[in-house]
Amino acid sequence: MAKIRHIKIENFRAIKSFEWWPNPGVNCLIGPGDVGKSTVINAIDLCLGPRRTKEFADSDFHKLNTEEPILIEITVSDLADTLKNFDKYDLFLRGYNPEEKKIEDEPGANLEPALTIVLTVGSDLDPQWSLFSERATAAGAERALAWGDRVLLAGTRIDAANNFHLSWRKGSVLDRLSDEKPDTAEKIAEAKRAAREAFSGIADDQLDETLEKVEEIAEALGVSLAIELQALLNAHSISLSGGTIAVHDANGVPLSRLGLGSTRLLVAGLLNEAQDGSDLVLVDELEHGLEPHRIIRFLGVLGAKKEDSSKQAFFTSHSPIVLRELNADQLFVLASGHDGHKALSAAVDEHSQGAVRSQPEAFLAKRVLVCEGASEVGLIRGLELDRTSNGKKSLFGSGLSLINAGGCSRLYERSPTLQALGYECASFRDDDVQPDPDQEELFEVFGGTVFKWQAGQKIEAAIVHGLPATQLLPFVELAVKLHGEELTDQHLKGNSAGALSVATFRADPDGTGISPDNRTQLADACSGKSNPWFKTIGAMESLSESIIAPALDDCDDAFKQVIIEIQAWATDG
Template sequence: MFSKLTTFIDPYFGMISDQTAQLPPGALFKSSVDTAGNPRQNRRRTVGGDGMPLIRQLKIERFRGIRHLEWSPGSGINGLIGPGDSGKSSVLDAIDLVLSARRSATFTDADFHGLDTARDILIDVTIGDLPASLLDLDRYGFFHRGWDSDIGVTDEPEAGSEIVVSIRLTIGADLDPKWTLFSERAEADDCLRDLPFAERVRLAPTRLGAFAGHHLAWGVRSVLNRIAEVRPAAGAALADAARQARAAFGDAAAAEVADTIAMVRDVAGQVGVAGAEEAEALLDAHGVSFGAGAIALHDGDGVPLRNLGLGSSRLLVAGLQALAGNTSPITLVDELEHGLEPFRIIRLLHQLGAKDAVPPRQVFVTTHSPVVVRELSAQQLWRARRDPDAPDLSLIKLGRNPADQGTLRTCADAFLAPSVLVCEGATEVGLIRGLDLYWTDQGDRPMGSCGVATADGTGSNMLQRALSFAQAGYRTGLWHDSDKELDAEELRALEEAGVMRFFWDEPNTTEMQIFASIADDAIRPLVELAREWNGEESVNGQIRARKADLDLAFDDPLGYDLAERSALGAAATKGKWFKTVSYAETIGRDVLGPHLAGSGGRLVQTVEELRAWILNAPEDGEEDAGDDVEPEYL
């Protein structure tokens, strides 16, 4: 019970054979038969045996909200992001259900996709980088399959492909789970069987849940059992502790139950039950027997470490799991940021090997934290995306080109929303945020509830950032100035990726378009705010440099002509009057929003188009039904 997991004995075949253990990495050997049962002479397969087992492919059919998923995760950290209820946690549950060292599991009709119990749940986990024991041809050769990163899983290993095995979990209408080793040829011959329990123990993942306190005692599935043995003397110590507890209780309870004991003894004497004539009040020997779970870690003051704060216990357990790496090749972490401050999130990611050049284990995490998104690389992140026409789930890797990493670092928050509006710069980001506040004040639907986030394109990076989001499957819009000619090839790429563009009349910047189109009674408030933020002398000087006779000391009853508006727009652009998010947000909420109805031209048209795009965003977890552009999957 207290021995290391690595000392388990195979219940079907006795001790694990070491016939293949001496094969060097990359060695070649021939399999014994082909699919027809004939001796195979010419096919050779590459062999591992010394690495850490890895999930090469996960295939899910009809499990909970996932109708279909086929995914090939990476070897290190695999961070899953996406809208709530998109199926991220179900992916982790599927891995856990297939690989955990359990002989049974409880299921309900709700685990079937669409409650359709007439069609079985199928979950296949294909394992590569196999230990030597699973490469034994005599025992597992009929279940050996091939893996190639370009073509995926093949039922017959080919030259140069990696040998893998697939473990299948099937749940039918009887809710009785069945675990089997799976290959198409074995299924055709009706000779499927389960992976021996000892092998499943070696492959079993460690799950770091919201509450990690149970790992700080020597329970059956505790990480402490993976990193060290409980000494043989512990059994005797536990038994002695139980005896002492029984005796101590008897001494303390004697006075409390003396009257009852006297009556019991008297009755025993009358009815002739000799053993009860000297009855005592002791703890039941069965009730105080201690198992391994009774041994728990405590601090220096004797306080159980399970009383640590949520974040502290998760960090400690993650560190212990790092020590258990050789016996726990896979780690599952749902909602990684739960209970942790940002700096501790980073420490936990480091413990899990996020920055290691050679990943110490394969890790699957789900997150809704921009801190996690920023800390991981684009190659470690996968976005959960629903197919527009069917409830199939796809996991899309975010990293496509070097520029994507910069987008990830700068716009981490936006990657957690279904729709992204990339804005040329801080002015546009602030304006749309301010307009959104104004619309919300009027009782309209907020942008956030539509699942739309903003991302700063920082000018020259806006086209690439919009393309990064669109190619990762996000519903993407781009709002930009029209004062510079954009690269035709990049614009064509945006169009092909389905990016919706919002822009001004040429050659206007945002400031120029605002002053050209906004209502007359909004001009003075705009200039007054600019003077407040940038200084009256600076703003007046910029205005006079472009139109010396423009006097804003009083309202012109005839309104502002085109030349005056043009001068103000040029001064605002050159002087960067509103080039911060906070300034532009105030303009959007307090000036542009209230005066939009009295404005005209491209200003009104573009803002109305932006508002319509925001309001027409699909619900969280859905895709844009009008978007027929499929992103390229990696």
């Protein structure tokens, strides 16, 4: 069946301009929120959907600019015979070159016959659907798709309102599932009459006062009533038409009352078996209403795992599960820039698939901070907790994603893929061990920002030397809480030749007697290879939220500056 080969959108909702040559199979749009992913899905639905009209508003125009018309232009090929009928569409048939991904205005050898459908909306808000070709425009010819042909092109949209597809209506999945068509006209008429007779007289007792008032008013106005009034059903007003017959369970409950996820999954399964109609599927927020295991099943039913699937699917998603299940070449990052929107294939290099599988959350964010290890991740998470509890701008709400690189040597392993796709990237590392200098230089050349502690410092030393003296006792007490007093005391004594202990800090709560050398000994004690105090995400998160963030204004300037710069970068200042 017909496949979308080219999409062009102008001045529609979140999108000023956009062009895309999608895959013939699965196309999953990803990226940060509010970039316009749903706009693309809605544009396809509006342009190809079998509708004669649609209400538009000023808010459908990009930035409310009604001076420039909305344009949605979709070119399809792999056409059914009726769509290649020269008697109907001769001037409008075009050619698609699959090798070069190019549209020729006339059909030709080695070109797939194609049609370009255009939806335009001007300031009068009146939508116009038409076919387009350059030679038809030159000849002054105008034409729209015949209604039956529009139905052939229309896709199936699977969303929150799936009742349509769970009843026998023209164009529903059930209607397309088999050749069996219910002959309902006569039976529906009989059902209306039976309902009227069954209702007869039931409401008289409940509505007798109202009926008497009607009689009185009618008499006063000189309206002649032949007989005593009754409250009866008006058979002509009983709405029994398309969609009247729906699938119910054994207890008579319609399947449309199933949960959202279940109805979506069921409609997808029915679509998989449908005998005719378009193989185009549209799903906005694919994961909506589905648990992880059913997301995987949903993707399978829609043909995402089949290389030879006849379906062409357009999804949007914010789910890491979806990203892990799809191939990188099925994913497209929707990016917005000064030159408009672009859909960038996630398959930009040989590392793309590994990056998507290992760090899917990064592909759903606006900017990515690659952390050397769990400690750096925990530090940022603790800062976030403090910020949100104090009404400051959220780091994660600003579009930040954290990657735990798992060591300095792997710090820039995934960065080239993310940078090639336009993500803002930064790294956050210690300075006691150095990464590959060529990798870090290339990272910075492509716009990456490097955050690191002072020369030779690792994170524990940076924190211990950066904290104000009054926070050294709380620092030690948190270690006692997390690891017990005996282990904490053992580490302190072992790294200071017995000069430091838990008691030392308790006896000096203001930290006035703690020398720079003592701080170095404390840093060594908390970062030893055997049971380090704050090497896990949870432990460092607690330290960051309860001690570092509240005391940040009083911290050492060099330490404080690193924290301030990271937060400013993550929140656009």
